[in-house]
Structures are given as structure tokens and as C-alpha cells.
Amino acid sequence: MRFFEMLLFFTSASFLALLFILNQRIRRSALLLTSGAGSIFLVIHLLVEGYRVQLVFLYGFTILMLMLSLKDVFIKPKVARTASRIRRVLGRLFIVIGLIATGCFIYVFPVFDFPAPTGELQVGTKIFHFIDQNREETFSKTATGKRELMVQVWYPAQDGTGKYAPFIPDTQILRYMAMNYGLPGFTLQHLKYVSSHAYSEAEISSAQTSYPLILANPGFGSSRFLHTAQAEYLASHGYIVAVIDHTYNTFATKFPDGRITTSTTNDLFSPDHDYQTERGNRDKLGKVLTDDVAFVLDQFELIQSGKIPSHLKGRINLGNVGVFGHSIGGATAYDASYDPRIAVGIDFDGGLYRLREREGLRKPFLFIHSESEFEKLKMVMDNRVYTDSELNRMGSTREWEDKVTEDKKLELERMRQTVDEGGQVLYIENTEHLNFTDVQFITPIFKILGVTGKVAPERANSVINAYMLDFFDMYLKNKGGILMKGPNSGFPEVKFVTSLL
Numbered sequence: 010m011r012f013f014e015m016l017l018f019f020t021s022a023s024f025l026a027l028l029f030i031l032n033q034r035i036r037r038s039a040l041l042l043t044s045g046a047g048s049i050f051l052v053i054h055l056l057v058e059g060y061r062v063q064l065v066f067l068y069g070f071t072i073l074m075l076m077l078s079l080k081d082v083f084i085k086p087k088v089a090r091t092a093s094r095i096r097r098v099l100g101r102l103f104i105v106i107g108l109i110a111t112g113c114f115i116y117v118f119p120v121f122d123f124p125a126p127t128g129e130l131q132v133g134t135k136i137f138h139f140i141d142q143n144r145e146e147t148f149s150k151t152a153t154g155k156r157e158l159m160v161q162v163w164y165p166a167q168d169g170t171g172k173y174a175p176f177i178p179d180t181q182i183l184r185y186m187a188m189n190y191g192l193p194g195f196t197l198q199h200l201k202y203v204s205s206h207a208y209s210e211a212e213i214s215s216a217q218t219s220y221p222l223i224l225a226n227p228g229f230g231s232s233r234f235l236h237t238a239q240a241e242y243l244a245s246h247g248y249i250v251a252v253i254d255h256t257y258n259t260f261a262t263k264f265p266d267g268r269i270t271t272s273t274t275n276d277l278f279s280p281d282h283d284y285q286t287e288r289g290n291r292d293k294l295g296k297v298l299t300d301d302v303a304f305v306l307d308q309f310e311l312i313q314s315g316k317i318p319s320h321l322k323g324r325i326n327l328g329n330v331g332v333f334g335h336s337i338g339g340a341t342a343y344d345a346s347y348d349p350r351i352a353v354g355i356d357f358d359g360g361l362y363r364l365r366e367r368e369g370l371r372k373p374f375l376f377i378h379s380e381s382e383f384e385k386l387k388m389v390m391d392n393r394v395y396t397d398s399e400l401n402r403m404g405s406t407r408e409w410e411d412k413v414t415e416d417k418k419l420e421l422e423r424m425r426q427t428v429d430e431g432g433q434v435l436y437i438e439n440t441e442h443l444n445f446t447d448v449q450f451i452t453p454i455f456k457i458l459g460v461t462g463k464v465a466p467e468r469a470n471s472v473i474n475a476y477m478l479d480f481f482d483m484y485l486k487n488k489g490g491i492l493m494k495g496p497n498s499g500f501p502e503v504k505f506v507t508s509l510l
Contacts, residue, residue, distance in 0.1 A: 010115050011202075013054035017067050018111065020047035024074050025104050028097075037078070044074035061199040063114035066107040117454050120202045123176070123238050123447075124470055128245025133166030133211030134174055135319075137251075138265050141304045147297065148257035148273045156297075159254040159262050160305055161233045163240040164321065165220060165247055169208030176203040177234050185261035185271055189230055200451070206241050213324050217247060221329040221485040222309060224302055224345070225252040228336025228359070228446070230272050232259045235446040236335070242474045248481065249325055253305055255298050255338075284412040295337065295344060295362035302332065302345035329485040333477065334359060335445045343423075346372055353484040355477055357445040358382050364419045373431035375480045375493075376424055376506075377473065379444060380462065383436035383506065389417040390509055425510045431484070433493055434506040437472060439463040445473060464502065472500055 010018070024043050030036040051071045060068075126132060137160045144156040177183065180201040184194035213220075223243060225236055233252040240250040254262045257273045264270070277290040311317040313325045332354040334342035339359025346354040347367060355375040378386065388394075395403070395410055403410075424434050440462040443449060449456070449466035456462070462469070475492060482489030491497070495505060 011054075011058050011120055013050050013058050014064065014067075014115065014120075016050045017047060017054055017064070017071065018108070018115070020044075020050060021067055021070050021074070021104075021108060021111075024070075025101065025108065028101055028104075040074070041078040044071070044078040047071040048075050058120075059202055061120075061202070062195055063118050063199060064111060066111045070104065070107060117452050118196065118199055119452070120199055121450050123203070123206060123241070123450065124467055126206055126241045126245030127474075128165075128242070128247065130165040130214050130216060130245050130247060131167065131169050131211070132163055132207040132241050132244045133169065133209070133213065134161060134163050134205070134207035135210055135321075136161050136178075137308070137319075139305065139308050144300065144304070146256070149270075150273055156256070156301070156304070157264065158256055158301060158305065159233070159264065160251050160308075161240075161254075162249060162251045162321070163207055163237075163244040164249045165214035165216060165244055166208055166211035167214055169211045171208065173204045174207050174209040176200060176205050176237060179261075179263040181269060182232075182261035182263055185269070186232070189260035189272075197451070205237055207244070213320055219324050219326040220247055220249045221326045221331065221481070222306075223248050223250045223331040223333065223481065223485075224305060224342075224351075225250060225332070226255065226298065226302065226334030226338030226341040226345075227252065227259065228334070228338045229258060230260050230275065231335070231338070231446060232261070235448055238447050238450075238470055239333075239474060239477065243478065243481070246478055246482075247486075249321065251305060251309065253301055255301055255341075258294070258298065258337075284409050288412075288416070291337075292363050292366070295340060298337065298341040299344045299363075302341060303348055306330065306348065306350055331355075331481050331485055333357065336442065337362070343370065343374060346370055346374060353481065355480060357473070358442050360416070361420050361423060364416060364423070369423050369426035371430055372427065373480075373484055374427035375432055375476070376427075376434045377445075377476060378434075378436040378506075379440040379442050380436055380438050381441055383504075386417060386421065386506075387509075389414055389421065421510060428507055428510060433480075434510060435476065436504050436506060437464070437469065438502040438504065440469055444469040468502075472503060475500065476503065 020043055024040065027036060027039045027043060048071060051068065139158045139160060141156040146154050146156050177200055183197050183200055187194050187197040225240065227233055227235060233254045236252050240252055243250045256262055256270055260272055262270050274294050277294055278287060308317060309325055310327060312319045312321050313323065313327055315322045330351050332342040332345050332351050335357040336359045339356030340361045342354040343356050343361055344363055345351060347370060353373045355377065357377055358379045400407060428434060441460060444461050444464065449461045449469060479489045479492040483493055
């Protein structure tokens with residue numbers, strides 16, 4: 010809860026308590042003082058912190074408080090009657106319900122603070138718009154054209170001044186984000202008040218002559234904004250991190266001319282498809298995402314050489330490039346790592362695609378799974394099959410799950426091969442799929458619903474960041490690697506799967 014929101018809520022609760030004071034003179038004076046303070050807090054809140062729909066009851070109640078207090082001062086109250094007493098009781102009950110509901114709304118939809126990056130360097134951020142003239146857009150429903158991408162870069166910066174950049178600068182996409190999670194379009198508008206820890210367009214830090222580049226890929230129906238905490242963390246530790254909005258695979262992407270694209274790739278998948286069709290469509294989507302990574306890397310080569318103007322010119326270490334991603338973005342990280350320009354990669358909880366089109370990856374690669382995903386892999390390792398009752402609960406068929414098992418066995422073989430090259434396979438206890446994104450900070454209701462795991466969001470974020478940094482440092486900076494050696498007492502929730510492979 011923000012400071013003036015807290016004061017506004019406190020004055021409203023105080024006003025309710027004062028209604029029970031029997032002494033009329035003391036009550037009138039206290040109500041006038043409280044309502045006056047509340048009105049001042051309301052004005053300051055609206056000017057400094059900004060309006061949000063979750064507090065509409067407090068806004069109305071604060072104004073009503075002032076009006077009633079002024080009425081009590083200037084208009085002599087009539088003798089109380091039975092009907093007026095009933096109205097007072099109902100009025101107070103309404104206030105109690107309104108305050109409880111407002112408190113719930115504030116809890117469920119907080120204006121949260123991101124965990125501060127722990128590195129020694131400040132963080133800057135910049136957005137690029139790239140157009141691939143060599144590829145036609147295949148996912149657009151209404152228009153033809155070339156493949157366009159928005160890419161946000163976080164990087165080590167000189168000590169910044171002024172305000173941090175907002176978490177989501179393109180506020181028009183917030184209604185699409187809400188609808189993506191099955192919420193009314195207005196419910197996440199308060200996220201426009203959430204701040205990042207990066208300065209827009211800041212000068213790149215002079216602490217090093219160049220910095221390794223890491224390319225990042227959000228999952229299906231996600232967004233580049235939902236990896237802000239990870240990107241800022243890496244940038245503060247000396248990396249340039251470029252997170253790609255894979256157009257039409259995000260819940261929404263806004264382009265410089267004001268166009269907003271939404272997700273269409275979900276049309277590739279349907280409950281009516283057989284497994285072969287679904288797998289083929291996933292491979293089709295995956296190829297586009299992998300090609301996006303290769304294209305973006307091409308653009309950073311042009312930035313480095315100065316052919317694309319940017320203050321990052323000459324500061325990108327293209328000899329040390331990494332990649333990571335979540336869900337299908339994690340599979341993209343794996344598939345993109347076949348590019349010889351990419352040294353290492355990390356897959357956060359993503360099942361692989363195009364498994365039958367390539368030989369195994371011969372590079373260090375880190376797989377970090379949620380506990381739920383590990384349990385599915387463990388079933389395959391143990392050759393356990395679902396019972397009929399389990400299949401019924403899942404709404405699946407034995408034929409379908411047999412096909413899934415075939416693919417998972419091949420995935421496990423690919424994991425073994427990357428371990429042989431210096432990679433690792435881990436899982437984190439009490440995590441779910443979306444703990445690998447900033448979704449875990451948006452609302453605690455996701456934890457209650459099981460969308461994110463039992464682990465606290467801040468803890469999940471710190472664990473994931475620690476292992477991600479250790480792995481990249483090991484292979485891109487020739488330091489660290491301590492966490493990659495095996496279980497660590499500082500992170501007891503991290504379990505190594507390597508021995509099971």
C-alpha cells in the first residue's frame with residue numbers, strides 16, 4: 010500500500026470509529042478534523058500517487074465524510090427517531106463492508122515494489138524497433154508485411170538521475186494483459202504506477218569497455234515486461250540484456266506508430282487437433298521464434314559496428330553471448346543455441362520443440378524446472394504411466410499421454426547431452442510455472458489459485474537470479490560457477506536432477 014493510500018484508509022477507518030462516540034460535541038469536532046485530514050490526503054494522493062479504481066470507495070467515502078462533518082457543524086441535528094437509528098446502523102454496516110472490500114482490493118491488486126538489483130552497477134533501459142526485411146509476417150490476421158519486433162534492452166549505466174522508468178510504459182496494453190489472465194480490462198490499470206529500477210536512455214557505464222550480451226525470450230502469451238526483475242538483476246551485474254517481444258505471441262505489443270498487436274498464435278492450437286498436428290504447429294511457431302533470436306542478434310552486430318545508431322556502439326561483447334527464456338521461450342533459448350554465435354543458454358520450465366529436426370546440442374546449457382514440471386519428468390524417468398482415473402481428471406487420453414512421454418524421453422536425452430558439455434538440470438521446490446516471471450509479483454491471488462507456487466515471490470526471484478547469474482558468469486565471464494557444483498546450503502529448495510539422468 011502506498012503512503013497516502015495508507016493514510017486515506019486510516020482516516021476512513023478512524024471516521025468509522027468516531028461514529029460510535031456518544032458525546033455529540035466531541036464527535037462533531039473529531040469528525041470535522043478527521044474528514045478535513047482525509048480530504049487533504051485524498052488531494053495529495055490524487056496529485057502525487059494517482060487515481061486507481063480499487064480505491065473508489067475510499068474516494069467517495071472521504072468526500073462524504075467531509076460533507077457530513079460540515080453539515081453537523083452548520084446544521085443543528087434533529088431529534089433521533091427509530092427509523093434514523095436503523096439507517097445509522099445500516100450506514101455503519103455499509104461502511105464496514107466497504108472498508109473490508111477496499112482492503113481486499115488493495116491486497117489483491119497492490120502497487121508493488123520490484124526487488125532492487127543487487128549488483129554494483131546502475132541500470133539503464135532502451136527500446137528498439139526492428140524490421141526483418143527478409144521475412145514475411147505469417148501470424149497477422151488482417152495485414153501482410155515484414156516481421157517486426159520490439160526489443161527492450163537493460164544495460165549497466167552511469168549513475169542515473171531523475172525518476173526510474175515505469176515497469177510498463179505502454180499503458181494501453183494493460184487492458185489486454187488483464188484479459189489475458191481472465192480479468193476485466195480495467196483491473197490492472199494500477200500497474201502504470203509500478204516503477205522499475207532502470208533509467209530510460211541513460212549513458213552506458215564506463216566500468217568496463219564492453220559487456221556480454223544476453224538475449225531473452227518470454228513465454229506464450231507473455232511479454233518482455235514480465236522479465237524486468239531478471240533483466241535488471243543481470244544488467245546490474247555487468248550484462249547487456251535484450252528481451253524480445255515475439256510479435257503475435259505476446260498478450261500485446263505496442264509499436265512506435267501506435268499500432269497494438271495481440272496474440273494470434275493461440276489459433277495454432279485446438280482441442281480438436283491430434284497430437285501430431287499440435288506438435289507440428291508448435292514446431293512451426295518455434296521456428297519463427299528461433300529465427301527472431303537470430304535476427305535480433307544480427308541487429309546487435311549492426312549496433313556494435315555503428316550501422317544502427319546507438320550509444321551501445323562498441324560496448325557489446327559479441328564473443329560472449331548467452332540466451333534464456335521461459336516456457337516456449339525457454340525452448341526458444343535451447344533451439345537458438347545451435348547458432349554458433351551463442352555460447353550458453355538457460356531454459357526456465359520450457360518443453361523443447363523441433364526435437365526430431367536436429368542432433369543434440371553440444372554446449373553447456375542449464376535447465377531449471379518448477380516442481381510441477383519436474384514431477385512430470387520424474388514420471389517418465391520412472392516409467393510410470395497415468396491411471397485411468399488420473400487421465401479422466403486431466404481430461405486426456407492414454408494415446409495422447411503416450412505421445413507426450415515419447416517426446417519427454419527425447420527431451421531427457423537432450424538434457425543428458427548438455428550436462429556432458431557442462432550444463433545442469435535443476436528444479437526448485439514449491440514453485441509453479443509462472444514463478445519464473447514477474448507475474449508472481451502482480452497479485453497474491455495467483456499464489457492462492459496455484460498459478461504460482463507456495464514459495465514467496467521474492468524468494469523465488471532471488472533463487473532464480475542467483476543460479477542464472479552463476480551460470481552465465483561461469484561461461485561468459487570465466488568466474489563464479491560455485492552454485493553449479495551441486496547442492497548449496499544457502500539454497501536448500503534447489504534440487505539437482507543430474508544424478509537421476
